[in-house]
Amino acid sequence: MSAIATRYEVVVGLEVHAQILTQSKMFCGCSTDYLTAAPNANTCPVCLGLPGSLPVINRRAVEATIRTALALNCEIPEFSKFDRKNYFYPDLPKGYQISQYDLPFSRNGYLEFDLKGEAKRCGITRVHLEEDTGKLLHEGAIHEAQASLVNFNRAGVPLMEIVSEPDLRSADEAREYVMRLRAILQYIGVNDGDMESGQLRCDANVSLRPVGSPDLGTKVEVKNMNSFRAIHRAIEYEIGRQTEVLEAGGRLAQETRGWNDARGLTVSQRSKEYAEDYRYFPEPDLPPLDVSRKWVAEIRAGLPELPAARRERFMTALGLSPYDASLLTASRPMAAFFEETVRLGAPAKTAANWILGDFSRLLNADRKEIDEASIKPVHLQQLISLIDSGAITGKMAKQTFEAMYGAPDAGPALEAARGSTQISEDAELDRIVDQVIAENAKSVADFKAGKAPALKFLIGQGMKVSKGRANPQRLDALLREKIS
């Protein structure tokens, strides 16, 4: 591979579709809940495309699109419109999708990210708004199915399409780009970033070209990648496949290929040699939109701190490495968890290590988000303080952490760890107190002379000798008894 990689440059552009978390659909008042509602329960004449029905724009969806575009450093034109994209498919009730063609809500943005300490920037061609389609359910494999069922609950759910420039040069960069993009969408509250349910979907345009060539090679569109890992694997696979074809002197077909995660390969779905003609034209049922500068300014003012800024702050104010800061800010809940843990008193680096290490490993295995875990920032902070005080060992801490993670409430496991390690037996405490008195003659004398703070010092020494395991109340009592 390494010999080959020097001859071809990888060119990847990504099209990310992100549903917008509005209460109601893009063009009607139906609920956007398509995951839990009964099939076709959340439909009406508008989203079913019944004859005579007309769309009405959901202003919140437009606002979310502009918010996203601003977070991606896009220009927001003053004039925008919707267009119809015409094609026949059973999940498309009107025979056209209301989308945006030549005058989208935004264009010319960029997303900056960091890969192994190297700063990258990927151009954003545009962010536009459209409606999602319904969902088909086939009885059996698609090509043999005797019947297909269609559920229109998803039809009309607002969907943003975020199109990148072909600026990405590896599977690593592509994955990192999607991770950063997902983090931004979460930060600004427009999307939860759930790739498995299809709330966030990613298609990749992958091509190769000889290093130094200004022209783009034949582009293959890869679809059906439902996780970061799938994105990475699919692009890696595609790079390998295309390289082999080119190496063998072959010619690549311009086509759409689907990623088969189980088999770990891409499969040709349809040829794109003859570009599909969607016959776009302005949607006559919706007047064009004037996007006022005042509105844009209001949306901009309402943007929260974005991942890039937070990452910078974690590095400068909390001393994290660029790598740790990147990982922590990739998820808004994770960054929030980290910040709260630190605010409660945990050292930043230690907290970061826990969150990015054991905690993430457990969460990934369970496919859970950090805010769904029973461990809260206060628990992690207390655990860290137990370690730092020497009360428990690193090994014990790991066991305790797993016990805390596995319990519905992390508190008891933490208390148990704290309790089980304390030395309360008089014989052992006697030995510790004797040692402290022997080694700190001056403080003992001070205490005898009536200097109360000296006792505090002696208790501290006792904790130190016991590696934090001594019960401080018992130390206090024993020291008083023995000195007087």
Place this chain on the structure above:
Amino acid sequence: MKLFQRTIRDLHQMLVDREISSVELTAAVLDQIDAVGDKTKAYLLVTRELALRQAHAADERLRAKRDVRPLTGIPIALKDVLCVTDVASTAGSKILGGFTPPYSATVVERLEAEGAVFLGKTNCDEFAMGSSNENSGYWPVHNPWALDRVPGGSSGGSAAAVASGEAIAALGSDTGGSIRQPAALTGIVGMKPTYGRVSRYGLIAFASSLDQIGPMTRDVVDGALLLQAIAGHDPRDSTSSSRPVPDYLATLADGVKGMRLGVPKEYFVDGMEPAVEQSIRDAIRLLEQQGASIEEVSLPHSDVALPAYYIIAPAEASSNLARYDGTRYGFQAGGGRNIIEEYMLTRQQGFGAEVKRRIMLGTYALSSGYYDAYYLQAQKVRTLIIEDFKQAFKKVDALLGATSPTAAFELGAKTQDPVAMYLNDIITIPANLGNVCGISVPGGLVDGLPIGLQVIAPGFQEEVALRVAYAFEAATEFHNARSPLMGAAA
């Protein structure tokens, strides 16, 4: 005079005075439908039970003097392109056979709120595409003035129903003349309001940027009353205007004295029947005698309106009609081996020839590589036509011309020549493209057949068009002429 021969205004007075009941009136109109319906074929569906139920309810309202409106108890026909909850609505197409919408059009709801009585769904050209009603997916409509003649189209059923006494008034829709031309050819009043004046929600779309619902009535007063009831902003139609709706009756009788009326020279087109031209010249002279100042004006781009229309309207239609694929409602051919084949069979069998012709025209015009040359160019022409009207309306208050270049022609006369058929709308189409309003008012008889005088006013100045039309009507007896079918039942 028989009840079904009367106007809304007359009948309203009789209903309010308890001289008649709405049930009696409705029964009289239903009887007339029974008597002449086989001759006109104006209805696709008569909603007898619904009508009588609504008439009873209207009588309750009238008896209790509770919220009595000008249309309370008045029997009205609805063009089949308008959706009515649980009433078959087909737009005159086989492809919507069996479709009963679960909702009503906004105009239908507004008429219901007024207490109007719905007689049924009137025949029309399939998806409102046509000028003779011969493109109906079910059967042609016959002109009550001469049964071997067409009633015009596409709202031919609504026009024939009003002209034959099978309805007191009707709603039609006008995309390129589909209210005004059949109104002219059947001797009634028909108005196309400005685009955006009336909600399109629930109107089965032909060409979304041009379609507009309007009244078809015995006289101008009735037209004003019906428009008053249906006009106004609708949050469900983003293209409906939020401008306030004026009181159309308030200025109706103000006369034309001092008004400046323009006569576009381009509207006296080649192929216009000399007798039609003569009638229009006479009509103009009459308005001049009423005190209007008349001047010739020019709408220089009128000659390209028709070609632009036959790009824009089919382009939008090709997209609007994509939803009729047989999978969710309406006609399904069956027998396809896969979904694509099923789509093709359904659309081959479900759509008529003219609809298919326009879908193909529109699909072609929007295709990559042709879009700029056709669709974009047509939109530029549309802008020029809008500009033409703006310039003309700087000089004059309203424009006058014929509605149709000829009186009603014989059934079958133009069915083999689509372009000859398209030319029927040559003087009505500019008003749709130009975002202005127009009304056709009876302008006399030519060889025993009615013709229409068209009054065009600036956008959202329906009251101006109504006022000119009313002045003309008040000075003539043309609107009192009854079709033989309406008279024959006397």
